[in-house]
Amino acid sequence: MIQKKIVNKLYDIVGKDHVSVSKETCACYSYDATNLIYMPDAVVFPGHTNEIQCIMQLANEFNLYVTPRGAGTGMTGGALPVHGGIIMVMTRFNQIRQIDKDNLTADVQPGVITGDFHQAVEKEGLFFPPDPSSSAYSTLGGNVAECAGGPRAVKYGVTRDYVLGLEAVLPSGELIHTGVRTVKGVTGYDLTRLIIGSEGTLAIITGMTLKLIPLPASIRTMSAVFDSMHCAAKTVSKIIQQGIPPRTIEFMDQFAIQCADDYLNANLPVSAGAMLIIEVDGDETVTNTEINRISMICQNEGASISIAKTKQEADILWQARKAISPALFKYAPDKLNEDIVVPRSKIPDLVDKICELRELTQLTMVSFGHAGDGNIHFTIMLDKNNPSEVKQAELALESLFDYTIQSGGTLSGEHGIGITKASYLSKELSPVEIKLMKSIKYAFDPKGILNPGKIFCSS
Helix, strand or coil, X not given: CCCHHHHHHHHHHHCXXXXXXXXXXXHHCXXXXXXXXXXXXXXXXXXXXXXXXXXXXXXXXXXXXXXXXXXXXXXXXXXXXXCCCEEEECCCCCCEEEEXXXXXXXXXXXXXXXXXXXXXXXXXXXXXXXXXXXXXXXXXXXXXXXXXXXXXXXXXXXXXXXXXXXEEECCCCXXXXXECCCCCCCCCCCHXXXXXCCCCCCCEEEEEEEECEEXXXXXXXXXXXXCCHHHHHHHHHXXXXXXXXXXXXXXXXXHHHHHHHHHHCCCCCCCCCEEEEEEEEECHHHHHHHHHXXXXXXXXXXXXXXXXXXXXXXXXXXXXXXXXXXXXXXXXXXXXXXXXXXXXXXXXXHHHHHHHHHHHHCCEEEEEEECCCCEEEEEEEECCCCXXXXXXXXXXXXXXXXXXXXXXXXXXXXXXXXXXXXXXXXXXXXXXXXXXXXXXXXXXXXXXXXXXXXXXXXX
């Protein structure tokens, strides 16, 4: 229970309309996409950077925990107030301050919806490539805090590749400006990249300078249906080896195809072993040539291919890919959603491992995701009220994480560590590396008041 005098001080800082301690409001901000629940003591909606500075100064004075939050679409609990305290909701920071066509940059606030930003820059003939699946709802600040990726990462990279500089408030309440507005800049340590992907544990982002590129003139989309995941993965490697830079190469395993078809009734190839959704972009002449080259490679590997003739046909393919996640709730009420990454050549072996775990546990499991960069979205469906299913799911995750590390992979490509993967961190990082990271956290946040309980089990 937060003290009344603290609530009054919050009223003074942001106004009564932007503070709530009601159970109803606190409940609305007690969960994210993990569906785990941690109740905050107060919810605050700042609208100016100086308000955030004052809130953090207050938090220091009274040793209050503060958890920054965007849209709550995170998959690992990064925006959950695991120790109570104040939830700082950043949605009022929702302005696109400037789109600079001369220098291919944009100045934005962290509460801007990613999809809205895509539309705004594309109207100007520009392009911001990072495109997490939650882009219709997620905020740019959350994407930066988690270093989000998305299907286009295979060609264009992830969010950190498009952040030139940040404005941020430290846990002490001090304001910093990191990075540059220029193409080059190597003055001092790279604090910008340190904050990107730090999951809101080092600083509260209040502004961003983002890099833009020219909008591709043409996009071509196709599907390729294979008898096996091995053939599909082999084809992905051949496409990359041929020097063709696909915009996306998404894959769906057999169970993912079946789930999406059940959900959409879209006449998908449910008997197929795997399906790839491939896009190329660029000049129209180039995209036509590249899509035809990719089609030939796929056909040579035994695939049945279909090239979308219209945007509507391409949208149908993407609807199938995006339908997988909601479709899975037909099979069980709860979901464990992981985003492991392995070298591309290891994808078939990883899918085989998933099939082995599915057979062993008898739980619904599905794999899909970004074949072009080896980022696999692995999902287990279960009933968390069933202790046996929970135990089986935990054992399966442990086994899969071990296999991922042994294969030269990593525990997360996009979602971060948060709270759901904190206990597995030591599988990938050594004690020396973890100690160094904790030292960085302490340097930024000596009182441990900003987004506590994330990444490190003991924090």
